[in-house]
Amino acid sequence: MLETILSRDAFLLTIELKIFWLIAFGYGVCLFLFFAHLFTKKNSIGNAATGILWGVVVAHAALILFRTFEAQRAPFQTLYESLSWFAWSASITYLYAARKWKDVYLAGIPVTLLSMSASLYALLSRNPAVEPLSPPLQSWWFEYHVILAFLSYAVFVVSCSIELVYLLIKPRLEKGLSYNYGLDLDNIETFHRTSFKLVLFGFPLLTFGVFSGAAWANDAWGRYWSWDPKETWSLITWTVFAMYLHAMTIPKWKGLPASMFNILGFICMMMTFLGVNWLAKLLGIPSLHIYAV
Amino acid sequence: MQIRNRWLYKKFASLKTSILFLGLLSIFYLVGTIFPQGGDIEDYIKEGGRFVLLVKIFGLLDLFSTPLFFITAFVLFINIFICSYERFLALTSETQIDTEFIPTHTIQLNTKENIDNIFIKKLGFKKIHSNQTAAIVAKGLSYKWLTWLYHIGVFLCFIGFFLTYLFAFEDEVTIYPNETKTILPSKQGRLQKLFNIKPKEFPFKIQLAEFITEYNQMPSIDYPKDKLSRLAIALGWQGKPITYKIKDDSYFPKDWKSRLIVYKDDKFAYIKTIEVNEPLKYGGITFYQSAFKQDLKITIDNSPLAIDAEVDKEAILPGIENSIVFRNLRVGTLFKKDGTTEKIIPSVDVYIVKKTTNDKKEKEKAGKLEFGSSLTIEDKAIGIKEFKEATILSYRYDPGVPLLWLAGIMVLVTMALRVYSAWYRIIYRVDEEQGAPLLKLSIKTRGLLADEEGMVRRVRHYAK
Ligand code: HEM
Numbered sequence: 001m002l003e004t005i006l007s008r009d010a011f012l013l014t015i016e017l018k019i020f021w022l023i024a025f026g027y028g029v030c031l032f033l034f035f036a037h038l039f040t041k042k043n044s045i046g047n048a049a050t051g052i053l054w055g056v057v058v059a060h061a062a063l064i065l066f067r068t069f070e071a072q073r074a075p076f077q078t079l080y081e082s083l084s085w086f087a088w089s090a091s092i093t094y095l096y097a098a099r100k101w102k103d104v105y106l107a108g109i110p111v112t113l114l115s116m117s118a119s120l121y122a123l124l125s126r127n128p129a130v131e132p133l134s135p136p137l138q139s140w141w142f143e144y145h146v147i148l149a150f151l152s153y154a155v156f157v158v159s160c161s162i163e164l165v166y167l168l169i170k171p172r173l174e175k176g177l178s179y180n181y182g183l184d185l186d187n188i189e190t191f192h193r194t195s196f197k198l199v200l201f202g203f204p205l206l207t208f209g210v211f212s213g214a215a216w217a218n219d220a221w222g223r224y225w226s227w228d229p230k231e232t233w234s235l236i237t238w239t240v241f242a243m244y245l246h247a248m249t250i251p252k253w254k255g256l257p258a259s260m261f262n263i264l265g266f267i268c269m270m271m272t273f274l275g276v277n278w279l280a281k282l283l284g285i286p287s288l289h290i291y292a293v
Numbered sequence: 294m295q296i297r298n299r300w301l302y303k304k305f306a307s308l309k310t311s312i313l314f315l316g317l318l319s320i321f322y323l324v325g326t327i328f329p330q331g332g333d334i335e336d337y338i339k340e341g342g343r344f345v346l347l348v349k350i351f352g353l354l355d356l357f358s359t360p361l362f363f364i365t366a367f368v369l370f371i372n373i374f375i376c377s378y379e380r381f382l383a384l385t386s387e388t389q390i391d392t393e394f395i396p397t398h399t400i401q402l403n404t405k406e407n408i409d410n411i412f413i414k415k416l417g418f419k420k421i422h423s424n425q426t427a428a429i430v431a432k433g434l435s436y437k438w439l440t441w442l443y444h445i446g447v448f449l450c451f452i453g454f455f456l457t458y459l460f461a462f463e464d465e466v467t468i469y470p471n472e473t474k475t476i477l478p479s480k481q482g483r484l485q486k487l488f489n490i491k492p493k494e495f496p497f498k499i500q501l502a503e504f505i506t507e508y509n510q511m512p513s514i515d516y517p518k519d520k521l522s523r524l525a526i527a528l529g530w531q532g533k534p535i536t537y538k539i540k541d542d543s544y545f546p547k548d549w550k551s552r553l554i555v556y557k558d559d560k561f562a563y564i565k566t567i568e569v570n571e572p573l574k575y576g577g578i579t580f581y582q583s584a585f586k587q588d589l590k591i592t593i594d595n596s597p598l599a600i601d602a603e604v605d606k607e608a609i610l611p612g613i614e615n616s617i618v619f620r621n622l623r624v625g626t627l628f629k630k631d632g633t634t635e636k637i638i639p640s641v642d643v644y645i646v647k648k649t650t651n652d653k654k655e656k657e658k659a660g661k662l663e664f665g666s667s668l669t670i671e672d673k674a675i676g677i678k679e680f681k682e683a684t685i686l687s688y689r690y691d692p693g694v695p696l697l698w699l700a701g702i703m704v705l706v707t708m709a710l711r712v713y714s715a716w717y718r719i720i721y722r723v724d725e726e727q728g729a730p731l732l733k734l735s736i737k738t739r740g741l742l743a744d745e746e747g748m749v750r751r752v753r754h755y756a757k
Pocket of ligand 1: 203242245246249306307308309311369372373374376377437440444447711
């Protein structure tokens with residue numbers, strides 16, 4: 001009986017890994033095509049990239065459901081699982097935000113680059129085994145905390161990508177260069193506004209992420225805030241995005257200063273997600289425990 | 294009125310001050326992630342920390358209790374307070390039509406219907422103001438009030454943190470099964486410490502009725518760690534399939550539970566089984582399942598005299614030269630992968646501590662000792678006579694938490710409403726031009742669900 005269960009699980013995991021590799025490859029193909037569009041300037045290539053990305057995202061959604069079935073629980077426990085969710089949610093958010101932007105494909109480059117990298121990092125360096133939930137994770141908060149916090153991450157990825165495209169193209173428009181990747185003086189500000197709207201959308205999610213994390217820690221460890229590096233980085237990210245939103249309400253700061261806050265917010269978010277361990281190692285600094293998720 | 298014109302007050306009422314101080318706080322946070330907060334300076338030096346002098350001067354290991362951090366946070370707190378006060382005055386003063394009404398849409402009015410009726414009855418707007426120049430109608434929750442409310446929420450959060458900072462304390466207590474304990478905390482809140490108020494014994498007792506440990510059987514996978522082999526498997530170049538295996542040590546903690554009974558005035562008051570994430574709240578104190586302690590009584594060569602040993606600590610056993618460490622005492626229930634459960638035969642891993650040449654200690658596994666059998670070490674047969682598990686509860690008093698719950702929910706709800714829900718404001722006027730009535734309007738929206746074009750389309754539809 002036990003043997004049958006174990007070999008069934010191994011079989012399912014093998015299938016999952018194979019599909020996940022294909023999906024990572026799919027993100028790579030999209031990245032290649034978005035790059036090709038950058039050089040060839042052919043909209044047909046940009047359209048192909050977007051079309052294929054839709055296919056990859058649908059397949060990835062199916063894979064996440066497959067993992068849910070395989071593990072018999074929400075698939076957000078290990079870093080392997082959250083990387084997969086991150087890759088998927090960033091790409092779907094991009095597709096949703098870009099649906100109105102016919103002929104603008106540049107933001108696809110950073111997004112698919114991140115989705116591919118996150119998938120490859122999960123596949124190459126993390127343990128894919130389905131593991132039971134450890135006692136601290138057995139909480140009502142756990143799933144909501146991870147799902148919503150990671151959704152906000154995805155939104156910030158896309159917002160930052162749009163911000164970068166804006167900063168790249170705006171000077172070209174001012175110089176009067178002829179081809180500007182689908183953007184012109186009429187539509188670039190509306191395009192740019194999408195990045196603000198995305199942060200606006202993500203900020204309450206991030207706020208919920210920090211709040212639910214604290215509420216959870218209060219139940220599990222008996223203290224809602226311990227200044228653990230991971231917690232603290234999430235607070236930095238939150239604060240920087242609050243600075244961005246405020247800068248956007250000051251007319252003089254709406255331009256470059258606000259853009260810088262947005263990009264800084266993205267960097268802080270990546271630090272919260274992955275960089276915490278890395279920084280501690282880099283500086284040779286002893287760090288408190290760091291959560292697995 | 295006077296004070297509101299002063300330079301300092303104006304600075305405090307400014308959004309730029311908020312951004313500046315949010316930035317300063319971020320820098321504190323950043324420094325706090327670089328130095329282990331709550332750490333010990335000795336440990337910091339031992340573990341190779343490089344900035345010992347800086348750490349000592351600026352108290353970097355307890356940065357968030359330093360006056361400098363406190364003052365920075367306090368300035369932001371005052372800033373939020375003054376901003377909220379100013380916003381409140383602005384919000385409660387009368388709504389004015391923008392001095393110059395610049396219509397952005399002009400719509401032919403072909404209907405006989407009263408225009409106010411269209412906005413109010415058909416489109417669900419509320420009239421806010423009207424004069425000879427124009428009328429203002431609005432729909433949806435006022436975004437200005439919502440913004441104001443979640444800033445108040447943030448303000449209340451600060452008060453919550455402050456209460457925690459002043460009054461909260463936490464400590465630990467170890468209780469054995471069937472033991473009833475009175476608890477006297479050895480720590481107290483900062484304010485009590487400042488006024489030298491001694492901690493008081495809790496006015497109730499706690500008994501541990503039962504301590505339960507449960508484990509899951511956790512299979513591990515046979516899957517290479519190195520990247521190339523993983524790629525090779527994916528490409529089908531390596532024939533070895535992935536397998537799950539149950540190993541001898543595949544015990545994964547499922548739950549630790551303590552059944553606690555509270556006695557007040559020596560009478561039963563409350564009972565609850567607590568676990569991680571499910572604390573006991575009683576008398577303003579919260580008790581958490583923190584850890585557990587395991588004790589053993591060890592026999593040597595079946596001698597009736599048993600020796601006390603604690604799991605994870607070095608023990609000296611008579612007749613055995615090297616010291617011994619017992620680890621991973623497994624008792625309780627195992628939840629197996631196939632859905633069945635099993636009472637675990639209590640067992641413990643035994644390690645011999647050997648001194649190496651350079652005076653370091655090395656632990657070498659000698660084997661697994663099961664209850665009821667024995668293990669031979671240095672010609673001595675050792676066995677387990679008895680084992681006991683005590684629960685370790687951490688407890689905390691924190692009067693900031695209820696306020697933080699309230700303020701946190703307030704921030705979340707009002708912020709979500711502000712950001713997502715739709716709000717519209719339309720300023721309009723009907724002009725007669727060449728005998729035809731024209732509806733002129735300007736529209737402003739807030740909230741991600743607001744659809745400006747859609748709303749104008751609806752107005753056009755009713756104006757037909
Ligand atoms: C930790 C502190 C703070 C947080 C988290 C915060 C959060 C936010 C957020 C997310 C927004 C943008 C969304 C919106 O427009 O409603 C905002 C807007 C704003 N905040 Fe703050 N805020 C903080 C402190 C302050 C302070 C101290 C002031 C006072 C100067 C302030 C004044 C404003 C104003 C005037 C707006 C524009 C609101 C509008 O669009 O009408 N905030 N705040």
